[in-house]
Amino acid sequence: MRIVSGIQPTGNLHLGNYLGAIRNWVRMQEDGECLFFLADLHAISMPHVPADLSANTREMVAALVACGVDPDRSILFNQAQVPAHAELQWLLNGTARMGWLNRMTQFKDKSGKNREGASIALFTYPVLQAADVLLYQATHVPVGEDQKQHLELARDIAQKFNNDFASEDAPVFTLPDPIIPRDAARIMSLRDGSAKMSKSDPSDMSRINLTDDAETIVQKVKKAKTDPEPLPSEAKGLEGRPEAANLVGIYAAMAGMDVDMVLADFGGEGFGKFKPALGEMLVEMLAPINARFVELRQDRAALDAILRKGAEKARALAAPTLEATYAALGL
Ligand code: ADP
Numbered sequence: 001m002r003i004v005s006g007i008q009p010t011g012n013l014h015l016g017n018y019l020g021a022i023r024n025w026v027r028m029q030e031d032g033e034c035l036f037f038l039a040d041l042h043a044i045s046m047p048h049v050p051a052d053l054s055a056n057t058r059e060m061v062a063a064l065v066a067c068g069v070d071p072d073r074s075i076l077f078n079q080a081q082v083p084a085h086a087e088l089q090w091l092l093n094g095t096a097r098m099g100w101l102n103r104m105t106q107f108k109d110k111s112g113k114n115r116e117g118a119s120i121a122l123f124t125y126p127v128l129q130a131a132d133v134l135l136y137q138a139t140h141v142p143v144g145e146d147q148k149q150h151l152e153l154a155r156d157i158a159q160k161f162n163n164d165f166a167s168e169d170a171p172v173f174t175l176p177d178p179i180i181p182r183d184a185a186r187i188m189s190l191r192d193g194s195a196k197m198s199k200s201d202p203s204d205m206s207r208i209n210l211t212d213d214a215e216t217i218v219q220k221v222k223k224a225k226t227d228p229e230p231l232p233s234e235a236k237g238l239e240g241r242p243e244a245a246n247l248v249g250i251y252a253a254m255a256g257m258d259v260d261m262v263l264a265d266f267g268g269e270g271f272g273k274f275k276p277a278l279g280e281m282l283v284e285m286l287a288p289i290n291a292r293f294v295e296l297r298q299d300r301a302a303l304d305a306i307l308r309k310g311a312e313k314a315r316a317l318a319a320p321t322l323e324a325t326y327a328a329l330g331l
Pocket residue numbers: 007010016017018019020021184185186187188196197198199200
């Protein structure tokens with residue numbers, strides 16, 4: 001299995017990013033050979049601040065490594081240092097069809113009412129995504145619900161290219177299969193059970209940041225919004241209680257338990273008992289991550305070295321596919 005996955009570089013990482021995204025990468029390392037990239041080329045499809053982009057790329061690398069992505073085992077890099085991504089995108093633009101891209105719902109969502117003012121990059125970035133995975137002959141790509149359509153497009157492009165430009169016994173591209181990420185937890189705000197935990201929430205009390213120290217974590221859990229009822233003894237008792245469900249869900253996700261198992265331990269207890277237990281567990285599990293993250297994010301030389309080494313390995317893996325693509329096109 002060769003797994004390729006990308007993530008947009010963002011700063012201010014929080015528990016939602018960890019449980020919803022980063023931890024899946026850590027676990028995927030058990031499943032096959034992994035290439036993980038920071039999608040910095042994708043980031044320029046939307047308005048952005050250059051200094052923030054480079055800072056966020058480093059910050060994200062620090063978080064990934066602190067959380068357990070091993071740069072000696074997996075290939076961890078940023079797109080911008082591997083020119084083959086942009087090159088292959090251009091080569092694939094000859095194969096991708098306008099009609100295919102016109103059907104992409106993400107473009108419609110992200111461009112909103114301002115279709116005419118959207119960047120060309122926002123329109124064509126599914127082709128870059130195709131290049132990202134086809135470049136490495138990925139066999140498997142983890143995709144959430146919102147990315148399924150883009151992986152289908154990558155397969156369509158690969159298939160058409162192979163049909164048009166390669167012989168049947170020597171295809172240029174492998175058609176990657178989707179893998180659904182395991183228990184991609186959706187973590188809600190600690191202040192509002194109907195809003196996603198997010199870095200853009202103005203209240204810092206709404207989220208647990210990967211930079212929070214033990215005392216801050218305990219305080220945030222203690223102040224988290226709840227209701228006056230004790231915890232139920234089964235998951236269905238959490239219906240209509242979004243804040244309670246979120247806290248129990250966080251406990252379950254961190255402990256690797258299912259919700260019913262957590263409620264078997266805490267059903268009938270009030271939050272006066274549950275919150276300290278949750279706080280303690282979060283501190284225990286996040287403390288080692290926090291320590292590495294806080295240290296590593298200040299070590300610019302180490303982060304740059306990780307990315308440089310990763311990019312070297314990625315460039316070497318990409319070279320034969322890129323060469324075969326040029327040759328197939330008569331270039
Ligand atoms: P934010 O919402 O804080 O801006 P991003 O949009 O930058 O986070 O998301 C980065 C990654 O983290 C994405 O893969 C996203 O699905 C995941 N993620 C972000 N917030 C949450 C959350 N509250 N619960 C689960 N996953 C999340």
